[in-house]
Amino acid sequence: MPRVPTGTPGHMSETRYDAIVVGGGHNGLTAAFYLSRAGLRTLVLERRDVVGGACVTEEIAPGCRASTTSYIASMLRPEVIRDLDLQRHGLRMVPCEPGLQAVFEDGTVLPWWTDHDRTVREWSRVSAADARTFDRIDDRLKRLARYLQPFFLEEPPDVHARRWTRIREGRRVYKRVKGIGGDEITDLAEFLTGSLGDFLDRHFETEKIKRMYLANNVYGMHSPPYRPGTAIGLLFHLLSGGAEEEQGWFGHVIGGMGAITQAMAAAAREQGAEIRTEAPVARILVEDGRTRGVVLEDGTELSSTIVLSNADPKRTFLRLVQPDDLSDEFRGSVAAIKMDGPCAKVNMVLSEAPRWTGMPADADLNRRAFATLVPTLEGAERIYDVAKWGEIPEELWVDCVVASNVDPTLAPPGVHVMTCFVQYVPYRLREGTWDDHRDLLGKRVVDIVGRYAPNAPGAIQAMQVLTPLDLERTYALTEGNIFHGDLNIQQLFFMRPVPGWAHYRTPIAGLYLCGAGVHPGGGVTGAPGYVAAHKVLRDRSGRRARR
Numbered sequence: 001m002p003r004v005p006t007g008t009p010g011h012m013s014e015t016r017y018d019a020i021v022v023g024g025g026h027n028g029l030t031a032a033f034y035l036s037r038a039g040l041r042t043l044v045l046e047r048r049d050v051v052g053g054a055c056v057t058e059e060i061a062p063g064c065r066a067s068t069t070s071y072i073a074s075m076l077r078p079e080v081i082r083d084l085d086l087q088r089h090g091l092r093m094v095p096c097e098p099g100l101q102a103v104f105e106d107g108t109v110l111p112w113w114t115d116h117d118r119t120v121r122e123w124s125r126v127s128a129a130d131a132r133t134f135d136r137i138d139d140r141l142k143r144l145a146r147y148l149q150p151f152f153l154e155e156p157p158d159v160h161a162r163r164w165t166r167i168r169e170g171r172r173v174y175k176r177v178k179g180i181g182g183d184e185i186t187d188l189a190e191f192l193t194g195s196l197g198d199f200l201d202r203h204f205e206t207e208k209i210k211r212m213y214l215a216n217n218v219y220g221m222h223s224p225p226y227r228p229g230t231a232i233g234l235l236f237h238l239l240s241g242g243a244e245e246e247q248g249w250f251g252h253v254i255g256g257m258g259a260i261t262q263a264m265a266a267a268a269r270e271q272g273a274e275i276r277t278e279a280p281v282a283r284i285l286v287e288d289g290r291t292r293g294v295v296l297e298d299g300t301e302l303s304s305t306i307v308l309s310n311a312d313p314k315r316t317f318l319r320l321v322q323p324d325d326l327s328d329e330f331r332g333s334v335a336a337i338k339m340d341g342p343c344a345k346v347n348m349v350l351s352e353a354p355r356w357t358g359m360p361a362d363a364d365l366n367r368r369a370f371a372t373l374v375p376t377l378e379g380a381e382r383i384y385d386v387a388k389w390g391e392i393p394e395e396l397w398v399d400c401v402v403a404s405n406v407d408p409t410l411a412p413p414g415v416h417v418m419t420c421f422v423q424y425v426p427y428r429l430r431e432g433t434w435d436d437h438r439d440l441l442g443k444r445v446v447d448i449v450g451r452y453a454p455n456a457p458g459a460i461q462a463m464q465v466l467t468p469l470d471l472e473r474t475y476a477l478t479e480g481n482i483f484h485g486d487l488n489i490q491q492l493f494f495m496r497p498v499p500g501w502a503h504y505r506t507p508i509a510g511l512y513l514c515g516a517g518v519h520p521g522g523g524v525t526g527a528p529g530y531v532a533a534h535k536v537l538r539d540r541s542g543r544r545a546r547r
């Protein structure tokens with residue numbers, strides 16, 4: 001690995017970089033890999049003492065580690081896994097089997113297996129009619145998801161393109177969707193504009209099957225299930241994932257989600273990237289409308305004519321760039337991005353694994369690792385309504401993963417680690433602050449888990465509660481939004497992060513965005529980092545050709 005002198009606090013570093021990446025989240029690391037591989041001298045600056053952003057493994061009690069934020073790998077792009085050779089750098093993923101499993105109040109435990117026919121058989125125990133509908137609809141959804149799939153590693157269509165570029169863009173989109181016709185167009189319109197709730201009510205009759213779909217969608221979104229546009233989640237979750245490119249794939253990562261970002265960092269370093277932790281960037285330097293580097297919080301200046309920000313758009317443009325360097329109009333549209341994180345995370349160390357009521361005696365450890373405590377559609381609407389007005393709902397939607405069932409490296413023998421993803425909670429509380437209400441949230445989650453696994457509350461040895469405020473403070477997720485901006489239809493594709501600036505470039509020449517705030521959005525995919533890095537490389541070769 002080439003050694004590059006580090007900057008002296010308070011001074012301009014003598015080293016010039018070809019590219020500086022602000023933030024060592026998984027997208028920043030992915031971008032750094034591709035830039036370094038293309039020969040650019042690349043520096044990653046991460047404010048925390050660990051890379052990974054919201055894709056990390058951290059110790060939550062002595063000897064016990066957890067995926068403190070993201071916890072399931074589902075949409076990590078197979079191209080990124082291959083190019084970065086993540087398996088050689090230590091990444092091991094175990095398919096979640098089932099990929100999803102709901103535990104209901106009446107003791108029914110309903111899995112959604114990877115194997116389609118097995119799921120049809122399993123669901124027909126609940127409703128033969130709904131199992132048949134699933135049989136028919138699953139295939140239809142998977143076919144539609146395949147049309148969207150290529151857009152995941154491409155720039156969104158450029159609706160502002162002119163002349164030849166417009167024709168080229170038209171051709172590109174046409175190539176992707178030319179096979180689509182008839183009923184599929186109607187379906188696509190329904191998924192882009194309709195609500196998940198209406199879709200489910202139209203097609204399914206039993207509440208439990210509807211809850212299975214709910215558990216798989218509107219995840220992390222600031223939307224209740226009957227809001228128009230929420231049906232798109234049905235397609236997102238059917239994009240292929242895992243090294244084998246299976247549609248609707250979900251995986252446990254051995255060593256926790258941080259194993260992904262550690263492998264990414266190793267891959268980037270191998271290509272020559274320099275990665276500095278505990279290096280918070282205070283400002284992105286701009287001169288005459290062009291970026292010329294960054295200033296760290298300790299005053300060190302580092303120069304580069306290309307800067308990629310892995311921080312979210314609000315943080316980038318409203319904090320790291322000076323107000324005078326952007327137009328009021330642009331700042332206004334960034335300020336209007338819907339963030340308002342609706343999620344929290346509660347991570348626990350347990351002296352024994354939860355015993356979910358109704359879990360079949362012959363269930364293996366992988367099956368026992370998953371328990372989604374998902375409300376009814378009406379229940380989800382009600383929870384959302386309470387949270388919307390700044391209150392902490394008494395009922396919550398809790399997604400539990402006992403990762404230590406599948407991965408013994410996380411805790412000493414006999415001890416278990418369970419992570420609980422919680423939805424919907426308010427970012428802004430009507431009264432008091434999250435510092436006052438953190439324990440209340442923890443208690444509510446424990447009570448809910450206890451209803452489905454009565455042994456769990458008494459087995460808790462340690463607990464970490466991450467409220468939206470903690471997600472903001474610790475992980476730099478503005479307003480605690482886990483996707484760097486809500487994944488609603490008005491903030492996707494060519495409208496992400498803001499209309500007119502969906503192509504990774506920004507109003508400041510040389511400054512790009514490379515994190516979840518740009519297309520195709522949040523989740524551990526590597527896709528924004530991949531597309532942004534390729535955009536930078538294309539812009540560079542275009543400039544060279546013009547010269």
Ligand SMILES: Cc1cc2nc3c(=O)[nH]c(=O)nc-3n(C[C@H](O)[C@H](O)[C@H](O)COP(=O)(O)OP(=O)(O)OC[C@H]3O[C@@H](n4cnc5c(N)ncnc54)[C@H](O)[C@@H]3O)c2cc1C
Nearest residue numbers: 023025026027047053054070071072281515516522523524
């Ligand atoms: C609680 C939670 C649960 C989730 N569950 C899942 C899941 O199960 N599966 C899934 O696929 N996705 C999940 N997600 C979403 C997913 O983790 C994120 O969308 C994704 O990790 C974002 O990656 P990123 O690289 O774009 O940004 P981030 O991971 O946010 O990385 C940005 C990095 O920039 C750094 N940074 C910011 N400002 C500065 C600065 N001024 N100077 C230096 N560094 C800076 C930050 O510290 C951070 O490391 C979850 C997220 C959360 C929070």
